[in-house]
Amino acid sequence: MKWSESSPRAYYKNYERVDVKNDQGWFEVYELPGEVFAICEPRHFQEVNSYLILGREKALLFDTGLGFCNIKPLVEELAGGRSVAAVNSHCHADHIGNNWRFEPVLAFSTEASRQAARCGRRGEQLGDQLKEEAFRGGYPEGFLPEEFQIPPYRTEETVEGDRIDLGGRTLQVIHTPGHSEDSIMLYDGAHRILFTGDTFYLAALYAHFDEADLPRYRRSLLHAREAAPEAERLYCSHNELSAGVEKLTEAAGAMEWITSAESESGAETEVPSRVFTEGGKRLIEYFFDGFSVVRQAR
Numbered sequence: 001m002k003w004s005e006s007s008p009r010a011y012y013k014n015y016e017r018v019d020v021k022n023d024q025g026w027f028e029v030y031e032l033p034g035e036v037f038a039i040c041e042p043r044h045f046q047e048v049n050s051y052l053i054l055g056r057e058k059a060l061l062f063d064t065g066l067g068f069c070n071i072k073p074l075v076e077e078l079a080g081g082r083s084v085a086a087v088n089s090h091c092h093a094d095h096i097g098n099n100w101r102f103e104p105v106l107a108f109s110t111e112a113s114r115q116a117a118r119c120g121r122r123g124e125q126l127g128d129q130l131k132e133e134a135f136r137g138g139y140p141e142g143f144l145p146e147e148f149q150i151p152p153y154r155t156e157e158t159v160e161g162d163r164i165d166l167g168g169r170t171l172q173v174i175h176t177p178g179h180s181e182d183s184i185m186l187y188d189g190a191h192r193i194l195f196t197g198d199t200f201y202l203a204a205l206y207a208h209f210d211e212a213d214l215p216r217y218r219r220s221l222l223h224a225r226e227a228a229p230e231a232e233r234l235y236c237s238h239n240e241l242s243a244g245v246e247k248l249t250e251a252a253g254a255m256e257w258i259t260s261a262e263s264e265s266g267a268e269t270e271v272p273s274r275v276f277t278e279g280g281k282r283l284i285e286y287f288f289d290g291f292s293v294v295r296q297a298r
């Protein structure tokens with residue numbers, strides 16, 4: 001649990017806030033360059049961002065949020081009559097909360113993502129996320145934490161290289177395992193945007209989940225850079241909404257440094273770090289410029 005800020009983050013001021021009817025006192029919407037709406041949930045410590053990407057005929061919702069509030073009326077309001085298809089960046093609980101309202105959801109298929117779809121998530125699987133201190137200003141209106149669950153949902157499989165046509169706008173699927181096995185990014189070459197999911201954002205990058213393997217995570221960052229050659233901006237799924245594309249290469253370099261520092265030879269330079277315990281695991285966090293990397297401590 002690390003909710004510490006009592007007021008909204010300063011970076012929201014860099015974006016144009018959209019006045020919406022269906023925010024339910026919970027969501028905040030920002031309009032980003034390239035006909036994209038960021039749908040933010042700044043009152044929960046996860047500070048999740050989902051994205052609504054508008055094409056001529058269709059709209060694509062990249063992740064469906066925490067699910068504590070119903071995102072659908074807001075999405076319909078913003079989509080302006082376009083049909084909406086939902087796509088998951090990956091199946092972690094903070095991004096699939098409203099999936100069941102958008103079936104079928106396009107998702108990369110792995111054992112974990114199939115299991116999430118089949119079973120949903122019960123409240124007790126969400127750990128600290130439902131505790132009152134995880135919420136800024138208390139629970140949203142009408143929210144009953146003891147009754148919360150993410151219902152099962154139906155998926156359709158997407159794979160590396162798929163192109164999703166929204167009418168006058170195409171998004172390309174890039175598979176980027178590392179944060180999770182099923183992580184994908186979406187690349188919009190015409191607008192030079194790369195939607196990164198949890199694989200990159202300007203905060204702690206979690207490379208400590210069971211399946212996570214740092215060299216593989218690093219290769220995914222480099223692969224994304226290659227598969228999205230025209231990308232200039234990253235639109236990210238937590239915290240600060242956007243970052244420059246050069247951060248992908250920096251993060252790959254940071255991971256290479258960690259691998260070498262953790263090997264017997266050690267690394268030449270020092271990077272600030274801290275060791276802490278979360279969920280019974282001993283973790284180490286290495287700090288770089290604008291982001292950090294969290295690993296299992298040895």
Ligand SMILES: [Zn+2]
Nearest residue numbers: 090092179198
């Ligand atoms: Zn995640």
